[in-house]
Amino acid sequence: QVQLVESGGRLVQAGGSLRLSCAASGRAFSDYTLGWFRQTPGKEREFVAAISRWSSGITYYGDSMKGRFTISRDNAKNTAYLQMNSLKPEDTAVYYCAADRAPFSSGKNWGSWGQGTQVTVSS
Numbered sequence: 001q002v003q004l005v006e007s008g009g010r011l012v013q014a015g016g017s018l019r020l021s022c023a024a025s026g027r028a029f030s031d032y033t034l035g036w037f038r039q040t041p042g043k044e045r046e047f048v049a050a051i052s053r054w055s056s057g058i059t060y061y062g063d064s065m066k067g068r069f070t071i072s073r074d075n076a077k078n079t080a081y082l083q084m085n086s087l088k089p090e091d092t093a094v095y096y097c098a099a100d101r102a103p104f105s106s107g108k109n110w111g112s113w114g115q116g117t118q119v120t121v122s123s
Contacts, residue, residue, distance in 0.1 A: 001112045002026035004097045009117030016087050020117060022080040022097030030054050030075040032112075033104050036082045038093035038119075048095070049082060050104045060104055087121045094118050 008020040022034065035050035049071035052058035059071050070083040080097060095117050098110035 004114035006117040020082040029078040032099040034080040035098040
């Protein structure tokens, strides 16, 4: 498994942009499907986005993120990114990075999780 560390979360005004990073340590980073999730207190963890293994570049998004968020990966740097634009107060959450060797499927189990990074969007 890989170890994941998220960064980039901070306070931002509504309408602003933010890029989160997920740095991975371990071997064969390109063999992992990568995902982003978010969670607010008292709510279930919500799927944000995922990107396929290797360099195929297939991406998946939660409905409320389509058109605003972009997931990407740089296999040479062992890093995944989440570019978030047009941020809304309801995007406020702890954002988690996840990785797994299996291909993406809705509701899949993920083998590795980061500790999360806080994103706060002020109105």
